[in-house]
Amino acid sequence: MSRTATPDGTTTFRRILVNTLLASVTSTYLSFALTFWVYLETRSILAASLMSGISMLVGALSGTFFGAFVDAHRKMTSMLVSTVVTLVAFAGAAVVFLTVPTHEIADWTGVWFWAFAGLVLVGAVVGQLRSIALSTTVTLLIPEDQRDRANGMVGTVTGLAHMITSVFSGLSVGILGMGGTVVVAVVLTGFALGHLVLIRIDEPPVQRSADDSGSGFSPRTAWLTLRSVPGLLPLVFFTTFNNLVMGVYMTLMDPYGLTLFSVEAWGVVLGAVSVGFIAGGALVARFGLGRSPVRTLLLANVLIALVGMGSAFRDSQALLVAGMFGFMLVIPIAEAAEQTVLQRLVPFEKQGRVFGFAHSVESASTPVAAFVVGPLAQFLLVPFMATEQGRSTFGWLLGGGDARGIALTFVAASSVMLAVVLLAFSSKAYRRLGRSYDSASPAVAPAAVQLQPV
DSSP, rough: OOOOOOHHHHHHHHHHHHHHHHHHHOOOHHHHHHHHHHHHHOHHHHHHHHHHHHHHHHHHHHHHHHHHHHSSSSSHHHHHHHHHHHHHHHHHHHHHHHHHHHHTTTTTSSHHHHHHHHHHHHHTTTHHHHHHHHHHHHHSSSSSGGGGHHHHHHHHHHHHHHHHHHHHHHHHHTTHHHHHHHHHHHHHHHHHHHHHTTTOOOOOHHHHHHHHOOOOTHHHHHHHHHHHTTTTTHHHHHHHHHHHHHHHHHHHHHHHHHSSOOHHHHHHHHHHHHHHHHHHHHHHHHHHSSSSSHHHHHHHHHHHHHHHTTOOOOOOHHHHHHHHHHHHHHHHHHHHHHHHHHHHSSSSHHHHHHHHHHHHHHHHHHHHHHHHHHHHHIIHHHHHHHHHHHHHHHHHOOOOSSSHHHHHHHHHHHHHHHHHHHHTTSSHHHHHHHHHHHHHOOOOOOOOOOOOOO
């Protein structure tokens, strides 16, 4: 039976969401600004893709560790640790940028570039610890029949943070420069930390299940938990493959957009299309995910593939903006569906490790796309589409323009994704997972939880 909701639980969850918005604005603001600044300083797709790939690789490797940390500590402790590490890393990046000559930091083959970028990326990546803790907090504070809507609220907050930071990152780099941007990020992170310490959750002592053994940081428990539920492990592998395709967009979208817009305008565009992310999360928060979140997940991925193809058919600002809005609208629905399935099927005391392990496995494919697709676009596809042979071969499909090589990559990746999702609908794993979800008793948090309002 689901735990009964309390007014204090709902209030506390909303306060955590407000703080998550503050923290997400800060980390995303600086990481976006870094991406813009690197490409504008170097004009190298390779440099941008390597930096993106390293960030995603570190994120993939750290997911299991973060998940184990969440299960071994109280959720508020995890959020505080995440925020403190981000503050220290961003402060270190500010010191580097303000003391080292800018031309040395802008040399992406030099040690100061990677020292500065590394500190920014560490501060941003450790935000995943907070994200995993937030997913388990939904189970802790929200009754089972409302968790899909709570996950939609999380998506809305993510979209709002994306909108705010997208606009201000581009404007900040264009107006304040990278130095001023780093200082702003440090101040905002300090403010988020100050707000977080005012929130109180009286959690019960951390509980470990009887079958937990070995190191708390081993992925073994997560792996066994995923295997124990029919169809759950294939769900993770399916999302892993989709992330491989999505990595193509993550790697090349900024270079693609910056060929069509100035950095200030591109920031505004990213902010504007983030309204789609807010709308998608709001739709889930209002209407839920229907009777079968598993089916909703696959349908969302069909739409993502179709939008990915359609947005690249012409070198058009309007088409790109429409396509990105479609992406943003559907992605929170897919993410909420996966989160809701895991929150129902995974015992609460193991959710941190399962969420972290799933994140590591699913994200591991994304750096592959970054490291492979970046050089492929830089040295093969972009030059090929600039030749007469490339234009005659694919011009009927992609039209003309400066970024048709990147567009060709988008169309190919989306076509592969669409084929795989359609095959998944007819798979045994899809049917088994649907039956598991329908027949499962919902995971519940310990009944001893008592909440105190701030």
